[in-house]
Amino acid sequence: MRFNKTKLATSVTAAIAMGVASQASAISFSAGDVDASLYGYARLNMAYDIDENIGGSAQDGFFSKIKGSDATGHFDAGAYQSRVGLRLSNKDGVKINVEGDFYGGTFRLRHAYGEYNGVLAGQTWSNYTSFVGRLSTLDFGGAAGTAGLQHRQAQVRYTTGNLSMSIEDPKGDFNTANGLVS
Numbered sequence: 001m002r003f004n005k006t007k008l009a010t011s012v013t014a015a016i017a018m019g020v021a022s023q024a025s026a027i028s029f030s031a032g033d034v035d036a037s038l039y040g041y042a043r044l045n046m047a048y049d050i051d052e053n054i055g056g057s058a059q060d061g062f063f064s065k066i067k068g069s070d071a072t073g074h075f076d077a078g079a080y081q082s083r084v085g086l087r088l089s090n091k092d093g094v095k096i097n098v099e100g101d102f103y104g105g106t107f108r109l110r111h112a113y114g115e116y117n118g119v120l121a122g123q124t125w126s127n128y129t130s131f132v133g134r135l136s137t138l139d140f141g142g143a144a145g146t147a148g149l150q151h152r153q154a155q156v157r158y159t160t161g162n163l164s165m166s167i168e169d170p171k172g173d174f175n176t177a178n179g180l181v182s
Helices: 002-020
Strands: 027-031 034-041 045-049 074-078 083-090 095-101 108-116 119-125 152-160 163-168
Touching (some): 083 108
Antiparallel strands (some): 034 083, 045 074, 095 108, 119 152
16 A cells, blocks of 8 residues: 555655656847846645655655654645746846845845946855865755855955955855754
8 A cells, every 4th residue: 555655645746746847948138238138937845744744844854853653744835945936137247146046935146246347246155165075965055065165255356367266154054953054
């Protein structure tokens, strides 16, 4: 009986995932000398736990919630990873990017910065983030033991060629409700 439920849940989840997964293109337009693009995606995550209610807010599962046997089953869904952003640029080289998502149930600012002549000011990935050797993962919270500072920091950065220097907010932002880095 348990095998049939597992097989059915897996089949239904795979079919739904294939049905709702698609590439989203940005909507681009110009207003005077400003080029703009609106981008993002909508993502629906669903979880069905046969024995335990371990789904997190991103439906990624927290094994620390496993307590014992509870054969009633639990279904949960959310679109918290959906994202929307706006990029602006003009002919003088000024660029602005603002992006957010809905993780945690409310709008959360991910990136908000401006760039001009190699100077970036605002919030984006830390200059000390290491993407080298980072494995792709389906886990919204990222892999444990990832190298570098995995934060989007308030900062002022100067970049020229391969040299990049920044002054950043010295404290990281950990979301203590679920242990994820925001």
